[in-house]
Every structure is written in C-alpha cells, then in structure tokens.
Amino acid sequence: MRVLIVVHPVPKDIKKIISLKDDDYIIAVDQAVLSLYKQRIPINLAIGDFDSLNHHGILNTLNVLKLDPIKDVTDSYQALIEAQKLNPDEYIMVGGIGGNRVEHFMAHILLFNKFPKLKIINDKSEIFMLENQDYIVDFKGYVSIFAYDNALITLKGFKYPLETYELKRYDPLGISNEIINDSGHICVKEGKVLVVLSSRDR
CATH class of the missing domain: 3.40.50.10240 (Thiamin pyrophosphokinase, catalytic domain)
Known part of the structure; x- marks a missing residue:
C-alpha cells in the first residue's frame, strides 16, 4: 500500500x-x-x-x-x-x-x-533522500544534491562529475547539475544527501 x-x-x-x-x-x-x-x-x-x-x-x-x-x-x-x-x-x-x-x-x-x-x-520537482547507497537517476532536467549530513559522494554520468568528494552541509556545490549520459550514477558512500530533481521550464 x-x-x-x-x-x-x-x-x-x-x-x-x-x-x-x-x-x-x-x-x-x-x-x-x-x-x-x-x-x-x-x-x-x-x-x-x-x-x-x-x-x-x-x-x-x-x-x-x-x-x-x-x-x-x-x-x-x-x-x-x-x-x-x-x-x-x-x-x-x-x-x-x-x-x-x-x-x-x-x-x-x-x-x-x-x-x-x-x-x-x-x-515541477521531486525531492528524496539517499543514505549510504548507490542510485541510478534518469532525468532530463536539473539534478541538485545537498548534504543533509556531511556526505562522501561520487557522481558519474553528470556534466560536473565528482569522485569521493566530501560534501558538507551548507555547501552549494551540488546545485543544478545535469546528466550527460542516458542516466547518472549517484554513490553516497557515507552520510545523507537530499536529491532535488527540477524541470528546466521552471
């Protein structure tokens, strides 16, 4: 249900x-x-x-x-x-x-x-949390990632990739990224992040 x-x-x-x-x-x-x-x-x-x-x-x-x-x-x-x-x-x-x-x-x-x-x-938008997990996202708009707690993340298939980056709370680095392949791979190795998917026509 x-x-x-x-x-x-x-x-x-x-x-x-x-x-x-x-x-x-x-x-x-x-x-x-x-x-x-x-x-x-x-x-x-x-x-x-x-x-x-x-x-x-x-x-x-x-x-x-x-x-x-x-x-x-x-x-x-x-x-x-x-x-x-x-x-x-x-x-x-x-x-x-x-x-x-x-x-x-x-x-x-x-x-x-x-x-x-x-x-x-x-x-226009979707917001969800990822914690210590891998996630495949297929979305044609903007993908923003914010640390809910300090997080260690890797992004692949994105316009702005990251490799084992420590994303700290209040760090806006993860805003308005875009997927350049068919899908993007978000790996949260430690901590929690909020993922915000936003349509381009906002």
Whole structure:
C-alpha cells in the first residue's frame, strides 16, 4: 500500500504527475481538502487544525482528525505519523513545495530527518533522500544534491562529475547539475544527501 499526503500548495492536476492506484490511502492536510474535492480525488483522512480551510462544510462527509491549533508539530508532521501507523510500502507528499509561507516548505525539508523514506513531489520537482547507497537517476532536467549530513559522494554520468568528494552541509556545490549520459550514477558512500530533481521550464 502507498500513502499520499497532499499538502498546500497542491498541484493543479495531481493525476498528471502521479498515477493514482485503487489501494492508495490519501491524506489531505488542512486546506488541501478543498483542492482534492475540486479535483474529484477521494480522501481517506482529512487532518489538520483547518485554520486555513474556508469551507468547513466539506469536512462533514469525511473521516477527520482535528488537531489543536496550539501544538508542537506541524499538520504535515502529524499526517506522516498517521501514515506510519498504516505501515505503507511508501509514502509520498504531494505538494508542499513553495507557496506563500516559505517557512512551511523549510519545515517539510526537515521532515526527512524523521522520515528518510519520504518523497516530496509537485508538477515541477521531486525531492528524496539517499543514505549510504548507490542510485541510478534518469532525468532530463536539473539534478541538485545537498548534504543533509556531511556526505562522501561520487557522481558519474553528470556534466560536473565528482569522485569521493566530501560534501558538507551548507555547501552549494551540488546545485543544478545535469546528466550527460542516458542516466547518472549517484554513490553516497557515507552520510545523507537530499536529491532535488527540477524541470528546466521552471
């Protein structure tokens, strides 16, 4: 089973960026409820304090977990806690990149510390973590790699290759690389990195 956690800002057409499966469990976070309603995508769980949702009547027909607005975690964090309880094969956050509240996007990036298997996607980007592993990526846009912890990495098949390079946190060296072969090889020998795939038409 796969859990999709849909978060504002929600892509305008979710079905264009991800093929929905019959057994997907879909969690709508706060105002994402309205976006999913408009896109006619079923909601298994609505979660949040709903301070950003203007049409609360929508909640009357849904399975709702109402959160206290005074809390120590974000709505998105709590949604991932609920997703973990289902023991899914994977969980994907749809949306949550950009928006008017940049601090929320920054908080989403911090979620990888607790949920390393998380993937965040929208219609332009995909973000995921790699830790002590080899990964083959086939992508025609920009591939950026940032150290989540200090990491030792090798990049092959890229415009800017690296060989056993110590990528430290806050080092921007890995931004906006490109694959020059059919695919690129990312080897994380030590540590953790965030990989950001971004379309060229941004």
